[in-house]
Amino acid sequence: MSDQVPIVTLSIDGRPVTVPKGTTIWTAARGAGIDVPIFCYHDRMPPLGACRMCLVNVEKTPKLVTSCTQEAAEGMVVSTTTPDVKAGQEAILEFLLINHPLDCPICDKGGECPLQDQTFRYGPGRSRYVEVKRDFAKPVSLGPALVLDRERCILCWRCVRFGEIIAGDDALKGFERGFTSEINTPFTLPAASKFIGNTIAICPVGALTSRTYRFVSRPWDNQRVPSVCTFCGVGCAVFFDVRGNTIMRTQAREAPDLNDIWLCDLGFFGHGYVQHAERLQQPLIRKDGDLQPASWDEALDLVARKIRATAPGRVALLAGARLTNEDAYVAARVFRTVVGTPHLDHRLDTRADGPSLGVSWGMTSPIGEIPTRDLFLLVGCDLTEEYPVLWLRMKQAVDRGAAIIAITPKALEIDRFVAHHLVHDYHEGSAVLAALAQAAGGDSPKTGEVGGVDLGRIALAGEALRGAKRPMVMIGKTALEAADGETMYAEVEDLCGKFGIKPSIMRGRGNAFGAALAGLLPNTSPGGRPLAQVRGDLETVWGAPVAVEPGLSGPHIIEAAGRGELDVLYIAGADPSSDVLDRSRWAAARSRLPFLVVVDAFLTETAQAADVVLPALVIPEKNGTVSNIEGRVQRVHAAVSGPGEARGDWQILSGLAVRLGRTIAYSGWEEIFNEMKTLIPGLEVDAIVPLAAPARAVSAPGAQKSDGRETAADGEYPLALIVGDVLFDRGSMSGRSPAIADLAREPWAMLHPDDAARATVADGDPIVLTARRGSIAVMARVSKAVLPGHVYVPRGYDAAPVNAIVGAGEAVTRVRVRALVTVAGGQGNG
Amino acid sequence: MNDRRRSTILRYARQGVAMLRGLGVTFRYLFKRPITIRYPEEKRTAVQPRFKGRHWLTLYGDGMERCVGCELCVIVCPSQAIYVKAAENTPEHQVSKGERYAAEFQINELRCIFCGFCEEACPTGAIVLGREYELAGYTRESMIYTKPMLTEPYPGSSGRDPQREV
Structure with missing residues (x-):
């Protein structure tokens, strides 16, 4: 820092304390290890001074002062233990408890409640209040995850301010005045937030509690297991609170450079699937057309026999995000050496000809740097839906004056924080980007429009971009998988080149980054280096020859299977039938594939069609490491043991290798991790290990075959279909976590009001979306977030799989919308 | 010789008296009502007021x-x-x-x-x-x-x- 912050020295309880000017007395006291009780103040938010609990005595002031709002000054003499302070604390606690119901035996916060603890420590131990307490109906439901008890609320405003300051979603607000003050959601609708779990965590009393954790456990019942959330790819540090062999709740674990102390609601409430009754318990083998229970020996013998009987080049591996780094590494080793195939990949949900396959996924700068950036360019990246906690970090930067430029086909939820929001026609993203690049260069027409976006606004965005000093550029799935994705990526890369930075590829969920790091890519070794470059090392460590020819990538494996070029497909923790962009491709692959092995935790649609299904553990049941979107390697601890005979993936692969004639055995994850260290430079737990950038073969911009016939609207199918990812969906895991399934609600599609009016559809109506290939029934959401002529449909709803109506060959899938009308009985036959 | 013999007789006499006194207690209680009860055929009617049971x-x-x-x-x-x-x-x-x-x-x-x-x-x-x-x-x-x-x-x-x- 160039400008030195002045220092002040004050005395707290007789101890000299030196702090930078501007520090509050409370913060100074905490730094000196002196405990001053608080309720309303939270160190991630500015002071408020609502609860008056932090009173201290400052010499030469006539009254006690609130230490959380009072700045420390030079020579100040503060005491926190004098009789007047004690009397003040007792009076405040007695006052706060006037209306508090003291139903601690029933309250979920009991045992970890700041009000309970501080009353015990600082309270008067008696109350003079004998009148009737405030009486509210309770409990009040504030949405699928949140329960409010207004009687317990002490009106500290932490939850309200969290929504205003940290998340920016204003999910909770204060209503009424004085005695009748209460917290509620605006218009008493279900709380509209992706971060509501945090308000439960920071509530200093039991007013806000979680529906999933309601009355199920006490803090003293829980074993805290440090782990990592592996839903989205941010890899937030969490604790799983385990009672017996059940995960009771997920709590955030402080990680300043990652999630700080926050989580999103998928992280908070998404653990329900782990204990779901439908978890696979034993291997299944298809006999006489049905999947029937079998022993592990039987199942593995059958898989090994099939693999042995097949030429190595006709076997392929698709591994998904459920694997730990060690699982992925052993998978790569077994398939490259023992099976001898180069066809292995973890990427499924991409276009075979798109740019996603040529770039390494993940961020190019650490998450901890986000708050220090001054401009963010989001291209086709719906941050709150895909990587929600990153938004909380970005919000910090926005509060410091950073600007966001977003180029998306659907308006983002964080719309009001986006300085330049360029919502464009779905197939015109590259044109808008080109115009932005031109504007950033300083010359652009100020009038007219491109891709549905006013050029004047693009010019303003370009100006902001030109003035940026520390920009960060993120390109997401919506852009990369668009028909003009290749062009968009090339333009984004050019734009980044002007700032000397690289774009962050915001792709990949779960432990996709660990899979890439561990070598589950068709053309690279563990660590991301080209196979030819490290062949010698690999052969020494693995003790077997390794082919260096690149194999098929995920979408190509599925295409090859569809052409009948593969005989055995081993799928671990992936669900192609819902992951691939075009479901018909997978259906074709399955029908021509002689033998399909699926290793998964649930009988997914893919598993239902498999020849052998092996039950696997999920990440909360495994020991090992996982990587996140910035490349940080974090340790996961097994919180619970798996159901039935389910096994970890590397144990399954090791058993398979033995049956294929080679012993690849490890004593535990540490041994695998140590072996990985010899191949991946810099690999350590808690280190950021970037993937070596692969050599990229970019087809020249403009080479994209944009087929005018397909993009043009026609009368029959007037709307362009935008497919996106949402945080809360109903997939194989999320659909089995009750709170998430509730948050996700019915499958839905978003329409512009004009289009809705034309189809005589209102918000919440059931509708049918029909494309040339088929149709799905969804709930209409009418919103101006999409432009006229577009319809947005989220992926991940098993009941309305949008990939069933998308054609991978089409540049833009066109659909029509019809209201789903219930036909009165007897009239439907005409 | 005589002295030794006399002391032996005295010792036996002392022991005999002690045994009779002990047996006296036994015989005295033999004719009293027993304070134990024949559990489980017989059971106490009441336990102490602050007794802590199931x-x-x-x-x-x-x-x-x-x-x-x-x-x-x-x-x-x-x-x-x-x-x-x-x-x-x-x-x-x-x-x-x-x-x-x-x-x-x-x-x-x-x-x-x-x-x-x-x-x-x-x-x-x-x-x-x-x-x-x-x-x-x-x-x-x-x-x-x-x-x-x-x-x-x-x-x-x-x-x-x-x-x-x-």
Whole structure:
């Protein structure tokens, strides 16, 4: 820092304390290890001074002062233990408890409640209040995850301010005045937030509690297991609170450079699937057309026999995000050496000809740097839906004056924080980007429009971009998988080149980054280096020859299977039938594939069609490491043991290798991790290990075959279909976590009001979306977030799989919308 | 020689007297009423007022369970003999007063040391230590008392006043 912050020295309880000017007395006291009780103040938010609990005595002031709002000054003499302070604390606690119901035996916060603890420590131990307490109906439901008890609320405003300051979603607000003050959601609708779990965590009393954790456990019942959330790819540090062999709740674990102390609601409430009754318990083998229970020996013998009987080049591996780094590494080793195939990949949900396959996924700068950036360019990246906690970090930067430029086909939820929001026609993203690049260069027409976006606004965005000093550029799935994705990526890369930075590829969920790091890519070794470059090392460590020819990538494996070029497909923790962009491709692959092995935790649609299904553990049941979107390697601890005979993936692969004639055995994850260290430079737990950038073969911009016939609207199918990812969906895991399934609600599609009016559809109506290939029934959401002529449909709803109506060959899938009308009985036959 | 003989006779005489005195006690009690009872054929009519025997989960006079499943007994129990799993009352299934009730309540009577801390900690006076001391079983499993075994059959049957305030 160039400008030195002045220092002040004050005395707290007789101890000299030196702090930078501007520090509050409370913060100074905490730094000196002196405990001053608080309720309303939270160190991630500015002071408020609502609860008056932090009173201290400052010499030469006539009254006690609130230490959380009072700045420390030079020579100040503060005491926190004098009789007047004690009397003040007792009076405040007695006052706060006037209306508090003291139903601690029933309250979920009991045992970890700041009000309970501080009353015990600082309270008067008696109350003079004998009148009737405030009486509210309770409990009040504030949405699928949140329960409010207004009687317990002490009106500290932490939850309200969290929504205003940290998340920016204003999910909770204060209503009424004085005695009748209460917290509620605006218009008493279900709380509209992706971060509501945090308000439960920071509530200093039991007013806000979680529906999933309601009355199920006490803090003293829980074993805290440090782990990592592996839903989205941010890899937030969490604790799983385990009672017996059940995960009771997920709590955030402080990680300043990652999630700080926050989580999103998928992280908070998404653990329900782990204990779901439908978890696979034993291997299944298809006999006489049905999947029937079998022993592990039987199942593995059958898989090994099939693999042995097949030429190595006709076997392929698709591994998904459920694997730990060690699982992925052993998978790569077994398939490259023992099976001898180069066809292995973890990427499924991409276009075979798109740019996603040529770039390494993940961020190019650490998450901890986000708050220090001054401009963010989001291209086709719906941050709150895909990587929600990153938004909380970005919000910090926005509060410091950073600007966001977003180029998306659907308006983002964080719309009001986006300085330049360029919502464009779905197939015109590259044109808008080109115009932005031109504007950033300083010359652009100020009038007219491109891709549905006013050029004047693009010019303003370009100006902001030109003035940026520390920009960060993120390109997401919506852009990369668009028909003009290749062009968009090339333009984004050019734009980044002007700032000397690289774009962050915001792709990949779960432990996709660990899979890439561990070598589950068709053309690279563990660590991301080209196979030819490290062949010698690999052969020494693995003790077997390794082919260096690149194999098929995920979408190509599925295409090859569809052409009948593969005989055995081993799928671990992936669900192609819902992951691939075009479901018909997978259906074709399955029908021509002689033998399909699926290793998964649930009988997914893919598993239902498999020849052998092996039950696997999920990440909360495994020991090992996982990587996140910035490349940080974090340790996961097994919180619970798996159901039935389910096994970890590397144990399954090791058993398979033995049956294929080679012993690849490890004593535990540490041994695998140590072996990985010899191949991946810099690999350590808690280190950021970037993937070596692969050599990229970019087809020249403009080479994209944009087929005018397909993009043009026609009368029959007037709307362009935008497919996106949402945080809360109903997939194989999320659909089995009750709170998430509730948050996700019915499958839905978003329409512009004009289009809705034309189809005589209102918000919440059931509708049918029909494309040339088929149709799905969804709930209409009418919103101006999409432009006229577009319809947005989220992926991940098993009941309305949008990939069933998308054609991978089409540049833009066109659909029509019809209201789903219930036909009165007897009239439907005409 | 004579001296030795005399001392031997004296010793025997002393021992004989001591034995007779001892037997005197025996014979005296032989004709008194015994203070032991022939358990299990005979049983005591009453134990001491502060006797701590088997646990009961008590009810209010209206049949509502006093226990709200707060688990304070669980955390205070020095021998970790208690397991409680709480659940939420619904209007159709109102078990206790308040929102919470104990869906499962188990006490391992083999582990219990009958200290009475659970009774002291209980904020609603739900758990009490009763008078029954015949706690034996043929298996360890049978000594884990479950909620139906612990709940008093009707309000007051454990001997505590169902209307009492805590």
